Amino acid sequence: MNTTLMFDKVDFDALKQEFSKDQENEQFAMAxxxxxxxDKHRTLYVRQTFFPDKDDLSEQSSCGxxxxxxxxxxxxxxxxxxxxxxxxxxxxxxxxxxxxxxxxWKYGRENAKYITEHFEPPITLxxxxxxxxxxxxxCVVFDRDTDDFEDMNFSVNETQDFQKVTINYDxxxxxxxxxxGWDQDKLSRIKAAVVGLGGTGSQLFQSLISxxxxxxxxxxxxxxxxxxxxxxxxxxxxxREHIGSPKVTVAGLYAGKKNPYVKxxxxxxxxxxxxxxxxLKEASVIFCAPDNDGVRKVCNDLxxxxxxxxxxxxxxxxxxxxxxEAGGQVRIVIPKINACLVCSRGYDPSAAAIAxxxxxxxAEYASAGYVIGSDENPVPSIATLNAITAQLAMTAFLMLVYxxxxxxxxxxxxxxxxxxxxxxxxxxxxxxxxxxxxxxxR
Numbered sequence: 001m002n003t004t005l006m007f008d009k010v011d012f013d014a015l016k017q018e019f020s021k022d023q024e025n026e027q028f029a030m031a032x033x034x035x036x037x038x039d040k041h042r043t044l045y046v047r048q049t050f051f052p053d054k055d056d057l058s059e060q061s062s063c064g065x066x067x068x069x070x071x072x073x074x075x076x077x078x079x080x081x082x083x084x085x086x087x088x089x090x091x092x093x094x095x096x097x098x099x100x101x102x103x104x105w106k107y108g109r110e111n112a113k114y115i116t117e118h119f120e121p122p123i124t125l126x127x128x129x130x131x132x133x134x135x136x137x138x139c140v141v142f143d144r145d146t147d148d149f150e151d152m153n154f155s156v157n158e159t160q161d162f163q164k165v166t167i168n169y170d171x172x173x174x175x176x177x178x179x180x181g182w183d184q185d186k187l188s189r190i191k192a193a194v195v196g197l198g199g200t201g202s203q204l205f206q207s208l209i210s211x212x213x214x215x216x217x218x219x220x221x222x223x224x225x226x227x228x229x230x231x232x233x234x235x236x237x238x239x240r241e242h243i244g245s246p247k248v249t250v251a252g253l254y255a256g257k258k259n260p261y262v263k264x265x266x267x268x269x270x271x272x273x274x275x276x277x278x279x280l281k282e283a284s285v286i287f288c289a290p291d292n293d294g295v296r297k298v299c300n301d302l303x304x305x306x307x308x309x310x311x312x313x314x315x316x317x318x319x320x321x322x323x324x325e326a327g328g329q330v331r332i333v334i335p336k337i338n339a340c341l342v343c344s345r346g347y348d349p350s351a352a353a354i355a356x357x358x359x360x361x362x363a364e365y366a367s368a369g370y371v372i373g374s375d376e377n378p379v380p381s382i383a384t385l386n387a388i389t390a391q392l393a394m395t396a397f398l399m400l401v402y403x404x405x406x407x408x409x410x411x412x413x414x415x416x417x418x419x420x421x422x423x424x425x426x427x428x429x430x431x432x433x434x435x436x437x438x439x440x441x442r
Contacts, residue, residue, distance in 0.1 A: 001037075001040060001041070001042050001143075002040070002041050002042070003041075003042045003043070003044065003141050003150070003152045003153065004041070004042070004043050004044070004152065004154070004155050005033065005044045005046070005087065005126060005128065005139055005141075005152055005154050005155065006043050006045050006046065006155050006156075006157055007046045007155070007156045007157065008046070008156075008157045009156055009157060009158055010263070011031075011046050011049055012134075014049065015029060015049060015089070015134065016133070016134045018051050019091055019130075019132055019133075019134060020132065020133070023093050023132040024062060024093060025061055025062050025065070026060060026061065026062065026063070026064060026065035026090055026092065026093060027065065027090060027091045027093075027132070028052060028057065028060075028065045028066070028067060028088075028089065028090045028091075029049055029050060029051050029052070029089045029090075030049070030050045030052075030072075030075045030086065030087065030088060030089065031046045031048065031049045031086075031087040031089060032046070032048045032049075032050075032075070032078060032079050032082065032085070032086060032087070033045055033046050033047060033084055033085045033087060034047050034084055034085075035084075035085055035122050044085055044087070044126060044141070044152075046087070047084060048078075048084075048265055050071075050075050050275060052067055052068075052071050053274075053278070055068075056068055056070075056071040056274070062093060062094065063094075064103070065090050066107075070274075071274075071275070074269060074273050074274070075275070076115075077268070077269055078266075078268060078269060078275075079119070080118075080119050080123065081246045081248075081268035081269075082246065082248070082249055082266060082268065083120070083122070083123060083249075084123065085122070085123055085124050085125070085126060085141075086111075086115065086123070086124075086125050086126070087125075087126040087128060088108070088111070088125070088126070088127045089127075089128040089129075089130070090104075090128075090129055090130075091130055091131060091132050092129055092130075092131065093131070093132045095131060096131050096135075096136060097131070097136045098129050098130065098131055098136070098138060099129065099138050100127065100129050100138060100140070104127065104129065108125065108127050108140075108142075108149065109149075111125055112124070112125040112142040112149070115142075116144050116147075121144060122144075124141060124142045124143070124144055125141070125142045126139065126141040126142070126152060127139070127140050127141075127149070128154065137154045139151070139152040139154045170184070170212070172212070173211070173212055176211065176212075179405075181402055181403070181405055182402065183402070185216075186401065187211065187212055187213055187401060188212050188213070188214070188215040188216040188217065189216045189217045189284075190213045190214060190284045190285065190401070191214070191217040191218050191219075191220075191282060191283045191284045191285075192208055192213050192214060192217070192218075192219050192220070192283065192284065192285055192286075192287065193219075193220045193222065193280050193283040193285070193286045193287065194208070194219065194220065194222065194287045194289065195222045195223075195271050195280075195286065195287065195288050195289065195290060195295060196222070196223055196288065196289035196290045196291065196295065197221050197222075197235075197247040197251050197289075198223070198225075198231065198234065198247070198291060198386075199231075199235065199315070199381055199383065199385075199386035200289040200313050200315060200328075200386045200389050200393075201223070201287070201289030201313075201390075202234070202235040202236065202237070202238070202247070202251065203236060203386055203387055203390035203391075204287050204289060204313070204393055204394065205219070205221060205251050205254075205255075206236055206237060206254065206258075207390065207391070207394045208394075208397075209254070209255050209258050209262055210258060210259070212259065213262075214262045214263055214264070215259065215261045215262055215263075217263070217284065218262075218263040218264065218265055219255070219262055219263070219264055219265070220264070220265040220266070220267065220279055220280075220283070221247070221248040221252070221264070221265075221266050222248070222269075222271050222276055222280075223246075223247040223248055223267075223268065224268055224269050224270050225246075226243075226244055226245060226246055226247065227242045227243050227244065227245050227246075227247055227250055228243065229243055231247075233383055234381060234382075234383045234386050235247075235250070237250065237251070237253075237254035238250050246266070248266035248267060248268045249268070251264075251266070252264050252266050267279065271295050271298050271299065272298055272356070277302055280299075280302055280306070280308070281302065281306040281308070283308055284308070284309075285308065285309045285310075285311065285397065285400060286299055286302070286303055286308055286309070286310045286311070287311050287313070287393065287397075288310060288311065288312040288313065289313045289390075289393075292351065292352075292355035293347040293348050293352035293355055294351075294352045294353075294354075294355025294356040295355070296312060296314075296341060296346070296347045296352065297341070297347055297349075297352040297356070298356075299312070300312070300333065300341040300342065300347070300433070301433065303333055303335060304333075304335045304340050304433055304434045307335045307336070308335070309332065309333065309334050309335075309400055310331075310332070310333040310340075310341075311330065311331070311332055311333075311393050311396050311397060311400075312330070312331040312332075312333065312341060312346060313328070313329070313330050313331075313389050313390070313393045314328065314329050314389070315327070315328045315381065315385045315386055315389050316328070317385065319380060325415070326382075326385055326416045327385075327413060327414060327415035327416065328388060328389035328392070328413070328414060328415075329389070329411070329412065329413040330389065330392045330393045330411070330412045331344065331346055331410065331425075332396050332399070332400065332409075332410040332411070333346075333410075334400075336427060337427060338410050338424070338425045338426065338427050339410075339425035339427055339428060340427075340431060340433055340434040342431055342432065342433040342434065343425065343426075343427060343428045343433075343434065343435075344411070344425050384416075385416065388414065392412055392414070395407060396410075396412075408424075409422040409423065409424060410423075410424050410425055411423045411424070411425055
């Protein structure tokens with residue numbers, strides 16, 4: 001079957017720019033592709049590209065480059081969860097029309113064998129070698145049926161629809177433009193990361209897609225979990241047919257139908273993974289909708305480090321006999337301007353520490369009993385609470401984008417009895433995370 005590897009121009013330009021930074025040594029990247037077959041022709045559309053840092057490479061020189069096992073493993077994990085084909089891309093800077101070396105073939109066959117033995121079809125391995133300027137490429141794809149590599153075409157979509165269609169005017173957003181001060185183009189350029197795609201995060205994601213965020217920027221969904229039956233009442237775009245699928249995949253299906261011009265990056269893995277943290281540092285805003293304080297701590301630390309606004313959400317239902325207490329809260333963190341989650345005691349450090357333990361360490365705490373928010377036991381949840389919290393978080397987001405026309409607070413708490421409390425927090429210079437760091441007296 002004839003196969004074409006298809007980059008859109010945005011991703012291709014990003015790859016070209018990355019490879020141009022060092023033309024003396026071989027460069028390396030990995031991409032994930034969605035397979036689409038039409039009229040007996042297969043196209044592998046590049047949906048996501050991963051660029052390693054220096055410490056993600058086990059070797060790099062003018063005649064060789066290789067990723068670390070850790071970097072390769074996380075890309076393989078994402079590919080396996082999403083059902084995407086993996087592409088290894090590297091350069092031969094010493095040649096203007098390079099071909100694969102014997103070492104390239106050796107490791108390519110080893111990796112292809114591993115993928116065919118451990119991953120379900122149609123996932124396979126493709127390989128690309130190019131010169132430093134990407135003006136010449138040699139491409140192959142592994143055919144699982146013939147157990148061998150076959151030649152593959154390389155193409156760049158110069159007229160990518162989402163670049164042409166998502167201009168400053170789209171009638172879909174006419175009602176929004178009636179709001180004084182509304183700037184749809186500004187909204188479209190936002191790069192939004194949603195950490196946690198459960199009851200609250202999924203409704204946040206739905207709203208961001210609907211109002212046009214990310215059509216010129218991007219939206220990223222981060223969640224390691226699959227859809228379970230108990231998620232269906234609270235994730236508006238999930239159906240029974242999605243049970244067992246990664247939450248980030250189901251979110252992508254919704255995004256593609258609702259607004260196909262949004263650039264979406266799915267990460268079916270922990271927020272603690274290095275590749276996820278790298279993506280978060282590119283964001284304009286981070287939405288944190290976690291099911292434990294460990295994730296909340298990681299997001300807060302990263303937001304402060306990278307100076308990125310954070311919108312943190314939380315819902316809680318406590319049952320005591322026949323009595324039920326329920327509420328939700330939203331916090332806005334603007335590093336160095338107002339209080340971070342450490343300043344404002346926005347999470348329980350003990351609960352965060354337990355949530356961030358590995359499996360072996362968690363097992364040692366099993367006898368200590370149930371901890372609210374841990375993943376060993378479910379906690380009560382209801383869609384109404386999630387929906388209200390998500391929409392208040394969207395209001396917080398619009399405050400960040402458009403100013404006080406949408407309000408002037410950075411902490412809000414409400415309960416299902418209708419009580420509402422708003423407040424503003426103050427950055428503490430004594431905060432161990434975001435405070436002013438004084439030089440040590442010697």
